[in-house]
Amino acid sequence: KHAAKIRLDDVKGEQSREKDKADRATSEQVLDQRTRMILLQMINRGFVSEVHGAISTGKEANVYGAVAYPDLDGPPVQRAIKVYKTAILSFKDRERYITGEHRFKSGAEKGNSRKMVKLWAEKEFRNLRRIHAAGIKCPEPIQLKLHVLVMELLGDRKGYAYPRLRDAAISSEDAEEVWRSLYIQLLGIMRRMYQVCKLVHADLSEYNILYNDRQLYIIDVSQSVEHDHPRSLEFLRMDIKNTGDFFRREGVDTLSDRAVFDFVTA
Ligand code: ATP
Ligand code: MN
Known part of the structure:
Protein backbone atom coordinates (compact mmCIF):
# COMPACT_ATOMS: atom_id res chain seq x y z
CA LYS A 1 0.00 0.00 0.00
CA HIS A 2 2.61 2.49 1.05
CA ALA A 3 4.98 1.74 -1.76
CA ALA A 4 8.53 1.88 -0.54
CA LYS A 5 10.06 5.00 -1.98
CA ILE A 6 13.66 5.98 -1.63
CA ARG A 7 13.96 9.63 -2.42
CA LEU A 8 17.53 9.93 -1.39
CA ASP A 9 19.69 10.23 -4.48
CA ASP A 10 22.56 8.84 -2.50
CA VAL A 11 20.76 5.57 -1.97
CA LYS A 12 20.48 5.20 -5.69
CA GLY A 13 24.21 5.60 -5.78
CA GLU A 14 25.11 5.76 -9.42
CA GLN A 15 22.42 8.28 -10.31
CA SER A 16 23.93 11.03 -8.22
CA ARG A 17 26.76 11.57 -10.69
CA GLU A 18 25.55 15.01 -11.64
CA LYS A 19 25.27 16.18 -8.09
CA ASP A 20 27.40 18.80 -6.49
CA LYS A 21 30.82 17.38 -5.86
CA ALA A 22 31.22 18.38 -2.25
CA ASP A 23 27.80 17.03 -1.40
CA ARG A 24 28.64 13.75 -3.04
CA ALA A 25 31.98 13.48 -1.34
CA THR A 26 30.28 13.71 2.04
CA ALA A 66 12.64 9.53 7.06
CA VAL A 67 8.99 8.58 7.15
CA ALA A 68 7.43 5.38 8.43
CA TYR A 69 3.95 3.93 8.71
CA PRO A 70 4.03 1.88 11.93
CA ASP A 71 0.29 1.14 11.70
CA LEU A 72 -0.88 -0.14 8.37
CA ASP A 73 -3.67 2.39 7.96
CA GLY A 74 -2.42 4.92 10.45
CA PRO A 75 -0.78 8.25 9.87
CA PRO A 76 2.86 8.60 8.85
CA VAL A 77 5.42 9.28 11.55
CA GLN A 78 8.65 11.19 11.12
CA ARG A 79 11.89 9.43 11.89
CA ALA A 80 15.55 10.32 11.99
CA ILE A 81 18.21 7.90 10.80
CA LYS A 82 21.70 8.38 12.14
CA VAL A 83 24.38 6.75 10.03
CA TYR A 84 27.76 6.51 11.72
CA LYS A 85 30.76 6.94 9.51
CA THR A 86 33.29 4.21 9.25
CA ALA A 87 36.16 6.67 9.17
CA ILE A 88 38.87 5.62 11.56
CA LEU A 89 40.37 9.02 12.22
CA SER A 90 37.46 10.75 13.85
CA PHE A 91 37.00 7.85 16.23
CA LYS A 92 40.54 7.88 17.51
CA ASP A 93 39.92 10.55 20.11
CA ARG A 94 36.81 8.76 21.28
CA GLU A 95 38.75 5.91 22.77
CA ARG A 96 38.82 7.61 26.14
CA TYR A 97 35.07 7.22 26.43
CA ILE A 98 35.08 3.50 25.72
CA THR A 99 38.15 2.66 27.78
CA GLY A 100 36.88 2.02 31.28
CA GLU A 101 33.34 1.25 30.19
CA HIS A 102 32.55 -2.14 31.65
CA ARG A 103 29.60 -2.47 29.28
CA PHE A 104 31.96 -2.57 26.31
CA LYS A 105 34.76 -5.01 26.77
CA SER A 106 34.46 -6.66 23.42
CA GLY A 107 38.02 -6.14 22.29
CA ALA A 108 36.70 -3.91 19.55
CA GLU A 109 38.24 -0.86 21.14
CA LYS A 110 41.18 -0.77 18.83
CA GLY A 111 41.87 -1.43 15.22
CA ASN A 112 38.63 -2.54 13.68
CA SER A 113 36.79 0.58 12.62
CA ARG A 114 33.69 -1.29 11.47
CA LYS A 115 33.33 -2.83 14.88
CA MET A 116 34.07 0.55 16.34
CA VAL A 117 31.18 2.36 14.65
CA LYS A 118 28.85 -0.52 15.41
CA LEU A 119 29.86 -0.11 19.02
CA TRP A 120 29.13 3.62 18.99
CA ALA A 121 25.73 3.10 17.42
CA GLU A 122 24.96 0.42 19.99
CA LYS A 123 26.07 2.68 22.79
CA GLU A 124 23.87 5.51 21.57
CA PHE A 125 20.91 3.16 21.18
CA ARG A 126 21.21 1.81 24.71
CA ASN A 127 21.82 5.21 26.25
CA LEU A 128 18.80 6.65 24.44
CA ARG A 129 16.66 3.78 25.72
CA ARG A 130 17.75 4.44 29.25
CA ILE A 131 17.27 8.20 29.03
CA HIS A 132 13.91 7.87 27.33
CA ALA A 133 12.73 5.34 29.92
CA ALA A 134 13.63 7.82 32.67
CA GLY A 135 11.19 10.32 31.20
CA ILE A 136 13.83 12.72 29.94
CA LYS A 137 12.91 14.26 26.60
CA CYS A 138 15.07 12.74 23.87
CA PRO A 139 14.48 10.84 20.62
CA GLU A 140 12.82 7.50 21.22
CA PRO A 141 15.15 4.83 19.83
CA ILE A 142 13.34 2.62 17.32
CA GLN A 143 15.76 0.28 15.63
CA LEU A 144 19.42 -0.51 15.33
CA LYS A 145 21.26 -2.39 12.63
CA LEU A 146 25.04 -2.31 12.69
CA HIS A 147 26.02 1.37 12.30
CA VAL A 148 22.51 2.58 11.35
CA LEU A 149 20.23 3.86 14.10
CA VAL A 150 16.57 4.70 13.56
CA MET A 151 14.94 7.01 16.09
CA GLU A 152 12.05 9.35 16.54
CA LEU A 153 12.47 12.64 14.71
CA LEU A 154 12.35 15.61 17.03
CA GLY A 155 10.50 17.95 14.76
CA ASP A 156 7.15 18.86 13.33
CA ARG A 157 4.78 16.70 11.33
CA LYS A 158 6.21 17.88 8.07
CA GLY A 159 9.60 16.54 9.04
CA TYR A 160 11.31 19.81 9.92
CA ALA A 161 13.70 19.12 12.77
CA TYR A 162 13.66 21.32 15.86
CA PRO A 163 16.57 23.74 16.06
CA ARG A 164 19.55 23.22 18.30
CA LEU A 165 19.41 25.32 21.45
CA ARG A 166 22.29 27.27 19.93
CA ASP A 167 19.99 28.40 17.10
CA ALA A 168 16.73 28.66 19.01
CA ALA A 169 14.89 31.90 18.34
CA ILE A 170 13.72 32.95 21.77
CA SER A 171 12.72 36.55 21.35
CA SER A 172 9.41 36.96 23.10
CA GLU A 173 8.86 39.68 25.67
CA ASP A 174 9.46 37.18 28.43
CA ALA A 175 12.68 35.85 26.86
CA GLU A 176 14.57 36.45 30.06
CA GLU A 177 12.14 34.32 32.01
CA VAL A 178 12.20 31.62 29.31
CA TRP A 179 15.99 31.40 29.40
CA ARG A 180 15.90 31.16 33.17
CA SER A 181 13.36 28.37 33.11
CA LEU A 182 15.33 26.51 30.41
CA TYR A 183 18.39 26.69 32.60
CA ILE A 184 16.50 25.23 35.52
CA GLN A 185 15.05 22.59 33.20
CA LEU A 186 18.56 21.59 32.16
CA LEU A 187 19.74 21.31 35.76
CA GLY A 188 16.88 18.89 36.36
CA ILE A 189 17.77 16.89 33.26
CA MET A 190 21.43 16.60 34.24
CA ARG A 191 20.49 15.51 37.73
CA ARG A 192 17.96 12.95 36.53
CA MET A 193 20.41 11.63 33.98
CA TYR A 194 22.98 11.17 36.70
CA GLN A 195 20.75 9.90 39.50
CA VAL A 196 18.24 7.79 37.57
CA CYS A 197 20.05 6.81 34.36
CA LYS A 198 23.45 6.67 36.05
CA LEU A 199 24.86 8.44 33.02
CA VAL A 200 26.98 11.48 32.29
CA HIS A 201 26.31 12.93 28.84
CA ALA A 202 29.96 13.84 28.26
CA ASP A 203 29.35 16.09 25.24
CA LEU A 204 26.61 18.32 26.56
CA SER A 205 26.35 21.77 25.03
CA GLU A 206 23.95 24.03 23.15
CA TYR A 207 24.82 21.94 20.06
CA ASN A 208 23.51 18.68 21.48
CA ILE A 209 20.29 20.02 22.92
CA LEU A 210 17.29 20.68 20.68
CA TYR A 211 14.65 23.25 21.51
CA ASN A 212 10.96 23.54 20.85
CA ASP A 213 8.14 25.31 22.64
CA ARG A 214 10.00 25.88 25.89
CA GLN A 215 11.20 22.31 26.03
CA LEU A 216 14.73 20.98 25.86
CA TYR A 217 15.57 17.67 24.19
CA ILE A 218 18.80 15.79 24.77
CA ILE A 219 20.54 14.21 21.74
CA ASP A 220 23.88 12.72 20.73
CA VAL A 221 24.56 10.33 23.59
CA SER A 222 26.90 7.82 21.93
CA GLN A 223 29.79 9.00 24.10
CA SER A 224 27.81 9.16 27.34
CA VAL A 225 29.34 7.11 30.11
CA GLU A 226 28.14 5.30 33.20
CA HIS A 227 28.80 7.29 36.30
CA ASP A 228 31.26 4.70 37.55
CA HIS A 229 33.48 5.33 34.54
CA PRO A 230 36.87 6.48 35.89
CA ARG A 231 36.56 9.85 34.17
CA SER A 232 32.83 10.42 34.50
CA LEU A 233 33.15 13.25 37.02
CA GLU A 234 35.67 15.00 34.83
CA PHE A 235 33.23 14.74 31.90
CA LEU A 236 30.41 15.96 34.14
CA ARG A 237 32.40 19.04 35.16
CA MET A 238 32.99 19.74 31.47
CA ASP A 239 29.27 19.40 30.70
CA ILE A 240 28.43 21.76 33.56
CA LYS A 241 30.99 24.32 32.45
CA ASN A 242 29.97 24.28 28.79
CA THR A 243 26.26 24.60 29.45
CA GLY A 244 26.82 27.08 32.27
CA ASP A 245 28.95 29.28 30.01
CA PHE A 246 26.26 29.19 27.35
CA PHE A 247 23.47 30.25 29.71
CA ARG A 248 25.69 32.95 31.21
CA ARG A 249 26.26 34.35 27.73
CA GLU A 250 22.49 34.42 27.34
CA GLY A 251 22.31 36.53 30.45
CA VAL A 252 21.06 33.97 32.92
CA ASP A 253 22.19 34.45 36.50
CA THR A 254 23.44 30.90 36.87
CA LEU A 255 24.62 28.98 39.88
CA SER A 256 28.34 28.41 40.21
CA ASP A 257 29.64 25.31 38.43
CA ARG A 258 30.53 23.93 41.83
CA ALA A 259 26.98 24.35 43.12
CA VAL A 260 25.58 22.65 40.01
CA PHE A 261 28.00 19.76 40.45
CA ASP A 262 26.84 19.27 44.03
CA PHE A 263 23.20 19.49 42.97
CA VAL A 264 23.64 16.91 40.21
CA THR A 265 25.65 14.41 42.24
CA ALA A 266 24.24 14.82 45.74
P1 ATP B 1 28.81 15.02 14.08
O1 ATP B 1 29.60 15.16 15.37
O2 ATP B 1 29.47 14.21 13.07
O3 ATP B 1 28.27 16.35 13.59
P2 ATP B 1 26.93 14.09 15.82
O4 ATP B 1 27.51 12.90 16.46
O5 ATP B 1 27.11 15.41 16.50
O6 ATP B 1 27.51 14.19 14.41
P3 ATP B 1 24.15 14.32 16.41
O7 ATP B 1 24.50 15.47 17.28
O8 ATP B 1 23.50 13.16 17.07
O9 ATP B 1 25.39 13.80 15.58
O10 ATP B 1 23.21 14.80 15.24
C1 ATP B 1 23.62 15.83 14.37
C2 ATP B 1 22.49 16.83 14.17
O11 ATP B 1 21.36 16.18 13.58
C3 ATP B 1 21.97 17.45 15.45
O12 ATP B 1 22.66 18.63 15.78
C4 ATP B 1 20.53 17.75 15.14
O13 ATP B 1 20.42 18.99 14.51
C5 ATP B 1 20.16 16.65 14.15
N1 ATP B 1 19.46 15.53 14.81
C6 ATP B 1 20.04 14.43 15.36
N2 ATP B 1 19.12 13.59 15.86
C7 ATP B 1 17.92 14.16 15.62
C8 ATP B 1 16.55 13.78 15.90
N3 ATP B 1 16.25 12.63 16.50
N4 ATP B 1 15.57 14.62 15.51
C9 ATP B 1 15.87 15.79 14.89
N5 ATP B 1 17.12 16.19 14.60
C10 ATP B 1 18.13 15.40 14.96
MN1 MN C 1 26.16 16.47 17.98
Whole structure:
Protein backbone atom coordinates (compact mmCIF):
# COMPACT_ATOMS: atom_id res chain seq x y z
CA LYS A 1 0.00 0.00 0.00
CA HIS A 2 2.61 2.49 1.05
CA ALA A 3 4.98 1.74 -1.76
CA ALA A 4 8.53 1.88 -0.54
CA LYS A 5 10.06 5.00 -1.98
CA ILE A 6 13.66 5.98 -1.63
CA ARG A 7 13.96 9.63 -2.42
CA LEU A 8 17.53 9.93 -1.39
CA ASP A 9 19.69 10.23 -4.48
CA ASP A 10 22.56 8.84 -2.50
CA VAL A 11 20.76 5.57 -1.97
CA LYS A 12 20.48 5.20 -5.69
CA GLY A 13 24.21 5.60 -5.78
CA GLU A 14 25.11 5.76 -9.42
CA GLN A 15 22.42 8.28 -10.31
CA SER A 16 23.93 11.03 -8.22
CA ARG A 17 26.76 11.57 -10.69
CA GLU A 18 25.55 15.01 -11.64
CA LYS A 19 25.27 16.18 -8.09
CA ASP A 20 27.40 18.80 -6.49
CA LYS A 21 30.82 17.38 -5.86
CA ALA A 22 31.22 18.38 -2.25
CA ASP A 23 27.80 17.03 -1.40
CA ARG A 24 28.64 13.75 -3.04
CA ALA A 25 31.98 13.48 -1.34
CA THR A 26 30.28 13.71 2.04
CA SER A 27 27.52 11.26 1.34
CA GLU A 28 29.61 8.67 -0.41
CA GLN A 29 31.76 8.39 2.66
CA VAL A 30 28.74 7.17 4.54
CA LEU A 31 26.29 5.57 2.18
CA ASP A 32 28.49 2.78 1.02
CA GLN A 33 27.11 -0.45 -0.31
CA ARG A 34 26.55 -1.89 3.17
CA THR A 35 24.66 1.14 4.38
CA ARG A 36 22.43 1.16 1.32
CA MET A 37 21.68 -2.52 1.90
CA ILE A 38 20.69 -1.86 5.50
CA LEU A 39 18.38 0.99 4.47
CA LEU A 40 16.79 -1.12 1.74
CA GLN A 41 16.30 -3.95 4.20
CA MET A 42 14.60 -1.58 6.64
CA ILE A 43 12.36 -0.34 3.84
CA ASN A 44 11.49 -3.86 2.76
CA ARG A 45 10.59 -4.81 6.30
CA GLY A 46 8.42 -1.76 6.72
CA PHE A 47 10.40 -0.06 9.50
CA VAL A 48 10.99 2.84 7.21
CA SER A 49 9.06 3.83 4.13
CA GLU A 50 10.89 6.83 2.70
CA VAL A 51 14.38 8.13 3.31
CA HIS A 52 14.79 11.84 2.71
CA GLY A 53 17.72 14.19 2.53
CA ALA A 54 20.30 14.88 5.19
CA ILE A 55 19.30 16.90 8.24
CA SER A 56 22.92 17.07 9.24
CA THR A 57 26.22 15.96 7.81
CA GLY A 58 29.05 15.83 10.28
CA LYS A 59 32.41 14.38 11.02
CA GLU A 60 31.20 11.28 12.75
CA ALA A 61 27.70 10.77 11.48
CA ASN A 62 25.07 11.91 9.03
CA VAL A 63 21.45 12.22 10.09
CA TYR A 64 18.65 11.75 7.55
CA GLY A 65 14.96 12.45 7.76
CA ALA A 66 12.64 9.53 7.06
CA VAL A 67 8.99 8.58 7.15
CA ALA A 68 7.43 5.38 8.43
CA TYR A 69 3.95 3.93 8.71
CA PRO A 70 4.03 1.88 11.93
CA ASP A 71 0.29 1.14 11.70
CA LEU A 72 -0.88 -0.14 8.37
CA ASP A 73 -3.67 2.39 7.96
CA GLY A 74 -2.42 4.92 10.45
CA PRO A 75 -0.78 8.25 9.87
CA PRO A 76 2.86 8.60 8.85
CA VAL A 77 5.42 9.28 11.55
CA GLN A 78 8.65 11.19 11.12
CA ARG A 79 11.89 9.43 11.89
CA ALA A 80 15.55 10.32 11.99
CA ILE A 81 18.21 7.90 10.80
CA LYS A 82 21.70 8.38 12.14
CA VAL A 83 24.38 6.75 10.03
CA TYR A 84 27.76 6.51 11.72
CA LYS A 85 30.76 6.94 9.51
CA THR A 86 33.29 4.21 9.25
CA ALA A 87 36.16 6.67 9.17
CA ILE A 88 38.87 5.62 11.56
CA LEU A 89 40.37 9.02 12.22
CA SER A 90 37.46 10.75 13.85
CA PHE A 91 37.00 7.85 16.23
CA LYS A 92 40.54 7.88 17.51
CA ASP A 93 39.92 10.55 20.11
CA ARG A 94 36.81 8.76 21.28
CA GLU A 95 38.75 5.91 22.77
CA ARG A 96 38.82 7.61 26.14
CA TYR A 97 35.07 7.22 26.43
CA ILE A 98 35.08 3.50 25.72
CA THR A 99 38.15 2.66 27.78
CA GLY A 100 36.88 2.02 31.28
CA GLU A 101 33.34 1.25 30.19
CA HIS A 102 32.55 -2.14 31.65
CA ARG A 103 29.60 -2.47 29.28
CA PHE A 104 31.96 -2.57 26.31
CA LYS A 105 34.76 -5.01 26.77
CA SER A 106 34.46 -6.66 23.42
CA GLY A 107 38.02 -6.14 22.29
CA ALA A 108 36.70 -3.91 19.55
CA GLU A 109 38.24 -0.86 21.14
CA LYS A 110 41.18 -0.77 18.83
CA GLY A 111 41.87 -1.43 15.22
CA ASN A 112 38.63 -2.54 13.68
CA SER A 113 36.79 0.58 12.62
CA ARG A 114 33.69 -1.29 11.47
CA LYS A 115 33.33 -2.83 14.88
CA MET A 116 34.07 0.55 16.34
CA VAL A 117 31.18 2.36 14.65
CA LYS A 118 28.85 -0.52 15.41
CA LEU A 119 29.86 -0.11 19.02
CA TRP A 120 29.13 3.62 18.99
CA ALA A 121 25.73 3.10 17.42
CA GLU A 122 24.96 0.42 19.99
CA LYS A 123 26.07 2.68 22.79
CA GLU A 124 23.87 5.51 21.57
CA PHE A 125 20.91 3.16 21.18
CA ARG A 126 21.21 1.81 24.71
CA ASN A 127 21.82 5.21 26.25
CA LEU A 128 18.80 6.65 24.44
CA ARG A 129 16.66 3.78 25.72
CA ARG A 130 17.75 4.44 29.25
CA ILE A 131 17.27 8.20 29.03
CA HIS A 132 13.91 7.87 27.33
CA ALA A 133 12.73 5.34 29.92
CA ALA A 134 13.63 7.82 32.67
CA GLY A 135 11.19 10.32 31.20
CA ILE A 136 13.83 12.72 29.94
CA LYS A 137 12.91 14.26 26.60
CA CYS A 138 15.07 12.74 23.87
CA PRO A 139 14.48 10.84 20.62
CA GLU A 140 12.82 7.50 21.22
CA PRO A 141 15.15 4.83 19.83
CA ILE A 142 13.34 2.62 17.32
CA GLN A 143 15.76 0.28 15.63
CA LEU A 144 19.42 -0.51 15.33
CA LYS A 145 21.26 -2.39 12.63
CA LEU A 146 25.04 -2.31 12.69
CA HIS A 147 26.02 1.37 12.30
CA VAL A 148 22.51 2.58 11.35
CA LEU A 149 20.23 3.86 14.10
CA VAL A 150 16.57 4.70 13.56
CA MET A 151 14.94 7.01 16.09
CA GLU A 152 12.05 9.35 16.54
CA LEU A 153 12.47 12.64 14.71
CA LEU A 154 12.35 15.61 17.03
CA GLY A 155 10.50 17.95 14.76
CA ASP A 156 7.15 18.86 13.33
CA ARG A 157 4.78 16.70 11.33
CA LYS A 158 6.21 17.88 8.07
CA GLY A 159 9.60 16.54 9.04
CA TYR A 160 11.31 19.81 9.92
CA ALA A 161 13.70 19.12 12.77
CA TYR A 162 13.66 21.32 15.86
CA PRO A 163 16.57 23.74 16.06
CA ARG A 164 19.55 23.22 18.30
CA LEU A 165 19.41 25.32 21.45
CA ARG A 166 22.29 27.27 19.93
CA ASP A 167 19.99 28.40 17.10
CA ALA A 168 16.73 28.66 19.01
CA ALA A 169 14.89 31.90 18.34
CA ILE A 170 13.72 32.95 21.77
CA SER A 171 12.72 36.55 21.35
CA SER A 172 9.41 36.96 23.10
CA GLU A 173 8.86 39.68 25.67
CA ASP A 174 9.46 37.18 28.43
CA ALA A 175 12.68 35.85 26.86
CA GLU A 176 14.57 36.45 30.06
CA GLU A 177 12.14 34.32 32.01
CA VAL A 178 12.20 31.62 29.31
CA TRP A 179 15.99 31.40 29.40
CA ARG A 180 15.90 31.16 33.17
CA SER A 181 13.36 28.37 33.11
CA LEU A 182 15.33 26.51 30.41
CA TYR A 183 18.39 26.69 32.60
CA ILE A 184 16.50 25.23 35.52
CA GLN A 185 15.05 22.59 33.20
CA LEU A 186 18.56 21.59 32.16
CA LEU A 187 19.74 21.31 35.76
CA GLY A 188 16.88 18.89 36.36
CA ILE A 189 17.77 16.89 33.26
CA MET A 190 21.43 16.60 34.24
CA ARG A 191 20.49 15.51 37.73
CA ARG A 192 17.96 12.95 36.53
CA MET A 193 20.41 11.63 33.98
CA TYR A 194 22.98 11.17 36.70
CA GLN A 195 20.75 9.90 39.50
CA VAL A 196 18.24 7.79 37.57
CA CYS A 197 20.05 6.81 34.36
CA LYS A 198 23.45 6.67 36.05
CA LEU A 199 24.86 8.44 33.02
CA VAL A 200 26.98 11.48 32.29
CA HIS A 201 26.31 12.93 28.84
CA ALA A 202 29.96 13.84 28.26
CA ASP A 203 29.35 16.09 25.24
CA LEU A 204 26.61 18.32 26.56
CA SER A 205 26.35 21.77 25.03
CA GLU A 206 23.95 24.03 23.15
CA TYR A 207 24.82 21.94 20.06
CA ASN A 208 23.51 18.68 21.48
CA ILE A 209 20.29 20.02 22.92
CA LEU A 210 17.29 20.68 20.68
CA TYR A 211 14.65 23.25 21.51
CA ASN A 212 10.96 23.54 20.85
CA ASP A 213 8.14 25.31 22.64
CA ARG A 214 10.00 25.88 25.89
CA GLN A 215 11.20 22.31 26.03
CA LEU A 216 14.73 20.98 25.86
CA TYR A 217 15.57 17.67 24.19
CA ILE A 218 18.80 15.79 24.77
CA ILE A 219 20.54 14.21 21.74
CA ASP A 220 23.88 12.72 20.73
CA VAL A 221 24.56 10.33 23.59
CA SER A 222 26.90 7.82 21.93
CA GLN A 223 29.79 9.00 24.10
CA SER A 224 27.81 9.16 27.34
CA VAL A 225 29.34 7.11 30.11
CA GLU A 226 28.14 5.30 33.20
CA HIS A 227 28.80 7.29 36.30
CA ASP A 228 31.26 4.70 37.55
CA HIS A 229 33.48 5.33 34.54
CA PRO A 230 36.87 6.48 35.89
CA ARG A 231 36.56 9.85 34.17
CA SER A 232 32.83 10.42 34.50
CA LEU A 233 33.15 13.25 37.02
CA GLU A 234 35.67 15.00 34.83
CA PHE A 235 33.23 14.74 31.90
CA LEU A 236 30.41 15.96 34.14
CA ARG A 237 32.40 19.04 35.16
CA MET A 238 32.99 19.74 31.47
CA ASP A 239 29.27 19.40 30.70
CA ILE A 240 28.43 21.76 33.56
CA LYS A 241 30.99 24.32 32.45
CA ASN A 242 29.97 24.28 28.79
CA THR A 243 26.26 24.60 29.45
CA GLY A 244 26.82 27.08 32.27
CA ASP A 245 28.95 29.28 30.01
CA PHE A 246 26.26 29.19 27.35
CA PHE A 247 23.47 30.25 29.71
CA ARG A 248 25.69 32.95 31.21
CA ARG A 249 26.26 34.35 27.73
CA GLU A 250 22.49 34.42 27.34
CA GLY A 251 22.31 36.53 30.45
CA VAL A 252 21.06 33.97 32.92
CA ASP A 253 22.19 34.45 36.50
CA THR A 254 23.44 30.90 36.87
CA LEU A 255 24.62 28.98 39.88
CA SER A 256 28.34 28.41 40.21
CA ASP A 257 29.64 25.31 38.43
CA ARG A 258 30.53 23.93 41.83
CA ALA A 259 26.98 24.35 43.12
CA VAL A 260 25.58 22.65 40.01
CA PHE A 261 28.00 19.76 40.45
CA ASP A 262 26.84 19.27 44.03
CA PHE A 263 23.20 19.49 42.97
CA VAL A 264 23.64 16.91 40.21
CA THR A 265 25.65 14.41 42.24
CA ALA A 266 24.24 14.82 45.74
P1 ATP B 1 28.81 15.02 14.08
O1 ATP B 1 29.60 15.16 15.37
O2 ATP B 1 29.47 14.21 13.07
O3 ATP B 1 28.27 16.35 13.59
P2 ATP B 1 26.93 14.09 15.82
O4 ATP B 1 27.51 12.90 16.46
O5 ATP B 1 27.11 15.41 16.50
O6 ATP B 1 27.51 14.19 14.41
P3 ATP B 1 24.15 14.32 16.41
O7 ATP B 1 24.50 15.47 17.28
O8 ATP B 1 23.50 13.16 17.07
O9 ATP B 1 25.39 13.80 15.58
O10 ATP B 1 23.21 14.80 15.24
C1 ATP B 1 23.62 15.83 14.37
C2 ATP B 1 22.49 16.83 14.17
O11 ATP B 1 21.36 16.18 13.58
C3 ATP B 1 21.97 17.45 15.45
O12 ATP B 1 22.66 18.63 15.78
C4 ATP B 1 20.53 17.75 15.14
O13 ATP B 1 20.42 18.99 14.51
C5 ATP B 1 20.16 16.65 14.15
N1 ATP B 1 19.46 15.53 14.81
C6 ATP B 1 20.04 14.43 15.36
N2 ATP B 1 19.12 13.59 15.86
C7 ATP B 1 17.92 14.16 15.62
C8 ATP B 1 16.55 13.78 15.90
N3 ATP B 1 16.25 12.63 16.50
N4 ATP B 1 15.57 14.62 15.51
C9 ATP B 1 15.87 15.79 14.89
N5 ATP B 1 17.12 16.19 14.60
C10 ATP B 1 18.13 15.40 14.96
MN1 MN C 1 26.16 16.47 17.98
